[in-house]
Amino acid sequence: MIQLQNIEKIYRTRTIETLALHNINLDIHQGEFLSIMGPSGCGKSTLLNIMGLLDAPSGGQVRINGEAFERYSDKQLAQFRNKTLGFIFQSYHLINDLSVIDNVELPLLYRSLSGKERRRLAAEALAKVGLSNRVKHFPNQLSGGQRQRVAIARAIVGRPSVILADEPTGNLDSVMGNEVMNILLELNKADGATIVMVTHDENMAKKTHRLVRLFDGMQVN
Numbered sequence: 001m002i003q004l005q006n007i008e009k010i011y012r013t014r015t016i017e018t019l020a021l022h023n024i025n026l027d028i029h030q031g032e033f034l035s036i037m038g039p040s041g042c043g044k045s046t047l048l049n050i051m052g053l054l055d056a057p058s059g060g061q062v063r064i065n066g067e068a069f070e071r072y073s074d075k076q077l078a079q080f081r082n083k084t085l086g087f088i089f090q091s092y093h094l095i096n097d098l099s100v101i102d103n104v105e106l107p108l109l110y111r112s113l114s115g116k117e118r119r120r121l122a123a124e125a126l127a128k129v130g131l132s133n134r135v136k137h138f139p140n141q142l143s144g145g146q147r148q149r150v151a152i153a154r155a156i157v158g159r160p161s162v163i164l165a166d167e168p169t170g171n172l173d174s175v176m177g178n179e180v181m182n183i184l185l186e187l188n189k190a191d192g193a194t195i196v197m198v199t200h201d202e203n204m205a206k207k208t209h210r211l212v213r214l215f216d217g218m219q220v221n
Contacts (some may be wrong), residue, residue: 068118
């Protein structure tokens, strides 16, 4: 599903060159749930952003479903992300002025769908995360765990084949964190979604199929 070959990422200024990732080689199979762990600043989020085509590597190649992206325009990359990838972030990234269902609908605005169809798909996604009774609420009326569930619904509403989650339980207590993790596990098991999750939580990582550790931008296992 995802192939990373000799991935390098270097950030340069006029005076400093920072090596964020070095010689990352990783194959992630369809239906796999993979965790990425490591200390702060080791390159976890950078790696996830490269997998999600939000950032380009300085060297090496990313392939998703066999496709390479070196010649893709920004518009083509955006279209591919919208159809194939779903993103979940630690800080939710919900729009407070929009209702829950309107937040979930957002990725569908870039597709040729009627308003009725968008609403139906958004309601289905919210039902999957147990929030059918919160569709008209606004984000600031929800708990942290509920907001993250809205974010998950938004990530899956377009039925992506890959879900990329950056510290999805990082801002939650253990109870809410386990609820969110159980939703991800069910999406992986029942829907066959390929999930890559960055986490600091060893207990959460142990629930996934495989764990990759990074240290100073390099794989250490």
